[in-house]
Amino acid sequence: MRRRLSTILLVAGAGALVWCATVWISTGLFEMYQARRWSERPSVHAPTESAPAPVPPPASETQPPRVAPQPHDVIAWLEVPRLHISTAVVEGDDDLALQLGAGHIPGTALPGVLGNTGIAAHRDSFFRKLGGIHPQDQIRLRTAEGEFDYTVASTRIVPPTDVSVLANSQEPELTLVTCYPFRYIGPAPLRFIVRAVRRS
Secondary structure (H helix, E strand, O other), X not given: OHXXXXXXXXXXXXXXXXXXHHHXXXXXXXXXXXXXXXXXXXXXXXXXXXXXXXXXXOOOOOOOOOOOOOOOOEEEEEEEHHHOEEEEEEEOOOHHHHHHOXXXXXXXXXXXXXXXXXXXXXXXXXXXXXXXXXXXXXXXXXXXXXXXXXXXXXXXXXXXXXXXXXXXXXXXXXXXXXXXXXXOOOOOOEEEEEEEEEOO
């Protein structure tokens, strides 16, 4: 009986070792795959306290990006320092894009290009603190082409049908859009708009 019990324990122990090794190898391979995928993406990331992101040289305002972004590509990093807002900006404003971060509104200028850049996010996620923004607050967009600073010029509340806030401009501008009121239960009936102008 004792020999049989020892055999069972030995087999169980060997099985556990094999299972642990399999999990360890699979996890390592998956992490290598993810690291390789990330290294092939544009070098746009959130700066960290221990390793601040270097400031790239300013991009030419007259040249478009080399490659048009695909839906859900990360194209910039947006920061509002006073409000501690910091989020990725992905291409598109569909449901998936707004789950991943703030979304660049198609049809508006890309970050770093002359014109009006429209960026939207949910009031209960990435733009939760946006209601506290004030004129003269600073907004920063980091892209693979450069770093662009904006100053808040105004805020306003409009119906969702008012798309004039996204009209193109001859000057480099930034328009942030989220739903309003911020604490409304259910689909909010209005839109909160932040207009900012590029600092020279």
